[in-house]
Amino acid sequence: MTVPRAWWARLPDPVIDAVVVAVAVVDVLLSLVDASPVEQAMAALACAALVVRRRFPLPVFLLTLPAIMQAIVVAPFAALYTLAARSRDRRLLVACVIMFALASEASWLLNDLTSDDRTWTLVNFFYALAAVAVPVLLGQLVQARRDLARRLVEIExxxxxxxxxxxxxxxxxxxxxxxxxxxxxxxxxxxxxxxxxxxxxxxxxxxxxxxxxxxxxxxxxxxxxxxxxxxxxxxxxGGRASELTPQPTLADLHRLVTTSGIDAELTGELPPGTSTTAQRAVYRTVQEALTNVRKHAPGATATVRLWHADDGAAFGVTVTNTPPTRPSLPLPGAQQGLIGLRERAELLGGTFESGATAEGGYEAILRIPAGTD
CATH class of the missing domain: 1.10.287 (Helix Hairpins)
Structure with missing residues (x-):
């Protein structure tokens, strides 16, 4: 079931960008009444950069930093919100918050201050940190909501x-x-x-x-x-596994990989004369591994590599996937598919192993001894 979005969420991006730029221009006009040409140029650049804030959020934020020292807040806040809504690097966001707060107090820090002024400057710095945290938290909330909506669609x-x-x-x-x-x-x-x-x-x-x-x-x-x-x-x-319904073999493996719904690549080959039973075990292993990638590693790519040992003692398949590019919600599962693959491998005298890789992905390996009927 699709939840209807609010009216403002249905507005086109160019319309929203135009409104943001217009509000930023009004803020500049109200804040820079008697500004110098240099200050006006920096403020105009900050407002103009908001047009491309969705494509280049970090450079646009950096361009708006000089405007903060002139008491202009709309353009930097909009740029920081966009950066927080699109970036998953928490350390970068913390650094941007600190830069925002330092820029807001730069005019005080560059002057000779008394002890009382230094105290108030420090207090204002922490106030600025608290204020800047608002667009960052709002952007992260929007990002989490977007990820959650995507995962809910996948779960449905x-x-x-x-x-x-x-x-x-x-x-x-x-x-x-x-x-x-x-x-x-x-x-x-x-x-x-x-x-x-x-x-x-x-x-x-x-x-x-x-x-x-x-x-x-x-x-x-x-x-x-x-x-x-x-x-x-x-x-x-009825799909009964009998002589009436042919079982999948290596000839069906290419179609399985290309129609898996993920970015997968099939490489290598098995030795000639591989038995039908072994071909079926390889097919089921690849099928279960790609299904797990689609369920538990959204956005990951996979590599299906058929192989055989140089001494001819064994052959098999290795399915490796990269780490997910999108956050995933934990889904219940009893790992019955992996247990079934391990039992299928044992019936052929082989082994089945699976586990996480050093890069953060996952790998499944089926090894079958040569000469298996």
Missing amino acids: EAREHERLLHSQAVLTRERAQLAREMHDVVSHQVSLIAIQAGALQVAATDPDFKEGACTIRSLSVDTLDELRHMVTLLRAS
């Missing part, structure tokens, strides 16, 4: 996908149950009808009776063929 999409999978699983069970009932009950009864009709056809002496028994037997055989065809279709459409 994941829930919708889970609901779809659940409905498909229910439908699969119902189709499988229906197929079993048709095979075990209906087909059995129709087979008995065909057998009895055949026996009557052989034993009958009356031509009309014999023809009727032949018709019954023929209809029963045709019905039995139709039932068997329907059972085959039900089992195949």
Whole structure:
């Protein structure tokens, strides 16, 4: 469900920028009544820089610092808010707050002050720090709200996908149950009808009776063929892992990587003659690893590397992803997928390992000994 935004949030960015620049110009006109040409030029530059504050927030903030010493606050506050709303570097924001406060008291610090003036300058410095913290905290709040909204959309999409999978699983069970009932009950009864009709056809002496028994037997055989065809279709459409539904192999791996919804790259190759069972294990490992990247590392890139040892003793796949570029909310999970991959590897006599990398990403490695059937 999409929450409607406030009217001011629906305004185009150029309109908001124009309003901010207009307010900053009014602030300059009220503050610099008898200013020198140099001061007016610095104030005009600070106001003009606000037009590109969304693309270059840090340079724009630095350009507005000289205006602070002239008691101009709208342009520096707007630039600092934009920087706080777009930067995730907390140390940079703290440094900008300190620079803002120092610039606001620079005119006092450059003059010869008495002890009382120094005390009030220090007090005013801390007041300035408290005032500057307001746009920084507001910008960080807007950034956190934006990240939260993005994650809520991703969670809702994941829930919708889970609901779809659940409905498909229910439908699969119902189709499988229906197929079993048709095979075990209906087909059995129709087979008995065909057998009895055949026996009557052989034993009958009356031509009309014999023809009727032949018709019954023929209809029963045709019905039995139709039932068997329907059972085959039900089992195949139900997604049962049987001979009716082909399992994925290496031929399907490229499509899996390209349609995973993340920036992923497939490299390397497995040795020729790899068994179908081993190919299926590699496919399932890549599928689970890419799913985990999409769920737990938003914005990360992944590399899927197929490999085989130089001595031919083993082969496998390594899936590595970079750290996430966006913050993620903790999602509940029992890691059943990783447990299933480890059990699948053990059935083939291999190993499955996973864990964090030194760069902050994650890596999953499947190793299968050569000669596995």
